[in-house]
Amino acid sequence: MTKREYTIKQISKTNKKNYENYVVTRIYHRLNRSDVKFITQQYVNRPEGKGHALTDLYFPQLRFHVEIDEPFHKKQELLDIDRETDIIQATNHEFFRIIIKESLEEINDQIDQLLMLIKSKIETIENEQKWEPWDLEKEFQPSYFIKKGYLHVDENPAFRKIIDACNCLGQNYEAVQRGWFKSKIYPNHFLWFPKFYINEEWDNRISEDGNMIIEKCKNPEKFEEWYKGVFSHDVKRIVFPRSIDNLGFKLYKFVGIFETDFENSSFENGVIHRLVSKSIDISGEK
Amino acid sequence: MTKREYTIKQISKTNKKNYENYVVTRIYHRLNRSDVKFITQQYVNRPEGKGHALTDLYFPQLRFHVEIDEPFHKKQELLDIDRETDIIQATNHEFFRIIIKESLEEINDQIDQLLMLIKSKIETIENEQKWEPWDLEKEFQPSYFIKKGYLHVDENPAFRKIIDACNCLGQNYEAVQRGWFKSKIYPNHFLWFPKFYINEEWDNRISEDGNMIIEKCKNPEKFEEWYKGVFSHDVKRIVFPRSIDNLGFKLYKFVGIFETDFENSSFENGVIHRLVSKSIDISGEK
Numbered sequence: 198m199t200k201r202e203y204t205i206k207q208i209s210k211t212n213k214k215n216y217e218n219y220v221v222t223r224i225y226h227r228l229n230r231s232d233v234k235f236i237t238q239q240y241v242n243r244p245e246g247k248g249h250a251l252t253d254l255y256f257p258q259l260r261f262h263v264e265i266d267e268p269f270h271k272k273q274e275l276l277d278i279d280r281e282t283d284i285i286q287a288t289n290h291e292f293f294r295i296i297i298k299e300s301l302e303e304i305n306d307q308i309d310q311l312l313m314l315i316k317s318k319i320e321t322i323e324n325e326q327k328w329e330p331w332d333l334e335k336e337f338q339p340s341y342f343i344k345k346g347y348l349h350v351d352e353n354p355a356f357r358k359i360i361d362a363c364n365c366l367g368q369n370y371e372a373v374q375r376g377w378f379k380s381k382i383y384p385n386h387f388l389w390f391p392k393f394y395i396n397e398e399w400d401n402r403i404s405e406d407g408n409m410i411i412e413k414c415k416n417p418e419k420f421e422e423w424y425k426g427v428f429s430h431d432v433k434r435i436v437f438p439r440s441i442d443n444l445g446f447k448l449y450k451f452v453g454i455f456e457t458d459f460e461n462s463s464f465e466n467g468v469i470h471r472l473v474s475k476s477i478d479i480s481g482e483k
Numbered sequence: 484m485t486k487r488e489y490t491i492k493q494i495s496k497t498n499k500k501n502y503e504n505y506v507v508t509r510i511y512h513r514l515n516r517s518d519v520k521f522i523t524q525q526y527v528n529r530p531e532g533k534g535h536a537l538t539d540l541y542f543p544q545l546r547f548h549v550e551i552d553e554p555f556h557k558k559q560e561l562l563d564i565d566r567e568t569d570i571i572q573a574t575n576h577e578f579f580r581i582i583i584k585e586s587l588e589e590i591n592d593q594i595d596q597l598l599m600l601i602k603s604k605i606e607t608i609e610n611e612q613k614w615e616p617w618d619l620e621k622e623f624q625p626s627y628f629i630k631k632g633y634l635h636v637d638e639n640p641a642f643r644k645i646i647d648a649c650n651c652l653g654q655n656y657e658a659v660q661r662g663w664f665k666s667k668i669y670p671n672h673f674l675w676f677p678k679f680y681i682n683e684e685w686d687n688r689i690s691e692d693g694n695m696i697i698e699k700c701k702n703p704e705k706f707e708e709w710y711k712g713v714f715s716h717d718v719k720r721i722v723f724p725r726s727i728d729n730l731g732f733k734l735y736k737f738v739g740i741f742e743t744d745f746e747n748s749s750f751e752n753g754v755i756h757r758l759v760s761k762s763i764d765i766s767g768e769k
Binding site: 199200201204205206208209212213215218219222223226227229231299300301302 | 485486487490495499502504509512515517587588
């Protein structure tokens with residue numbers, strides 16, 4: 198995918214909503230910076246367990262969201278979303294609201310203010326020498342994260358392929374076929390690539406705040422073996438659930454390191470894993 | 484309709500076509516002038532009878548069209564269109580082509596060139612003191628044309644209501660219910676508001692070059708009376724056919740003054756009227 202295709206696809210997600218299309222294209226064309234990544238219609242988990250929301254425009258490098266408020270067109274509450282949908286953690290993110298007013302001038306004035314704010318944010322980051330220009334080809338590559346030296350949940354790090362996540366953590370594979378790997382680097386850790394949506398064998402899910410995973414095996418023939426297996430080795434799990442981003446591409450996003458809570462797990466309710474670390478050091482892999 | 488509603492509606496016509504939406508919104512937002520009228524998806528009659536075409540973006544004040552060429556997505560030839568569709572005469576109009584290239588930069592560079600051209604055109608008109616800022620509320624008003632002093636086919640003058648066209652030509656009506664009026668000002672002239680699409684009573688049409696109208700009565704009970712009537716008084720017709728603009732609003736557009744060609748008219752083929760003047764002087768109505 199080129200930046201052209203990416204950009205057209207992101208903008209086209211706003212097509213059916215006329216005011217959203219107007220506002221998003223105005224922000225995009227007047228900002229006019231191809232080094233700034235943008236995502237339209239991004240699901241976010243609001244901080245402090247306030248549930249998830251859909252923001253109309255998201256700038257990941259700035260951790261900044263734009264919400265477009267159409268008083269005449271009430272948007273539907275988006276409560277039921279596919280469990281495979283990529284939902285990012287919005288810890289320390291900022292939100293800016295554009296309100297659709299009677300006159301175009303009033304809308305445009307708000308966008309002008311927003312653009313000034315965005316530009317000053319970029320400038321601040323640039324002055325701190327921390328600006329990373331958007332690079333579509335490198336952004337999901339292991340090398341990008343290895344150079345950085347860590348993965349942190351708050352930055353929503355993600356990979357396009359299981360093998361990329363594995364190799365970022367020192368597995369050095371040439372091909373992978375599974376979703377469960379014993380770490381070669383981190384003692385007593387496993388890499389886990391679960392699906393947090395119901396499928397034939399599993400019904401695994403993560404809590405909205407990202408602190409708890411419930412793992413359930415649905416296959417009666419495998420259930421007992423799995424349950425015993427979990428209890429027989431007390432391991433930490435480095436978790437990369439599979440999700441689908443807003444353009445329909447697969448994403449394996451780092452959601453943290455989890456430990457099994459044996460006390461609260463049960464055959465009926467499933468096995469509970471609790472978040473013990475939001476980050477992992479990968480600087481040894483340089 | 485406000486400029487906000489107008490703008491959103493025009494842009495939304497490009498929504499289903501992603502590259503068109505990108506290019507049109509970029510031109511619109513980067514030009515950023517609310518005094519410049521724009522129309523998306525405008526049908527035009529090409530000069531010299533080359534048939535009609537659909538242009539993606541039209542600036543009526545500049546008589547300037549933008550066509551967006553997507554090499555990967557061949558547009559369908561638009562040969563059959565509703566006869567009620569507004570088709571403007573593109574005499575002395577200019578056309579600019581944006582070609583969708585591989586990279587966004589190449590597309591944006593073309594748009595930058597286009598914007599420079601548009602701005603220089605506006606500047607030229609402004610320097611000649613001929614710039615008329617777009618005024619959505621006044622553009623179809625009789626007073627606007629009366630001040631101008633004439634109607635000319637090449638400028639595509641139009642009214643929203645029959646009564647406005649009548650009063651622009653000195654009829655001074657308070658209400659109208661018909662489509663055929665004896666002129667109070669121009670001797671031996673009638674004002675005619677035909678429908679150039681098939682309806683219960685009539686099958687009237689205008690040629691693509693705008694030079695000939697064929698009038699046919701479809702009602703067998705009225706046919707003979709109408710035909711005799713036409714031949715009994717040799718009058719000139721000031722013609723404002725009804726059409727529908729690209730947002731679905733009615734439009735009565737001045738298409739010229741016509742005279743009946745008795746020699747070539749027949750009961751079978753209909754009555755032929757030929758264009759004798761592309762303009763009418765309305766300066767007496769000041």
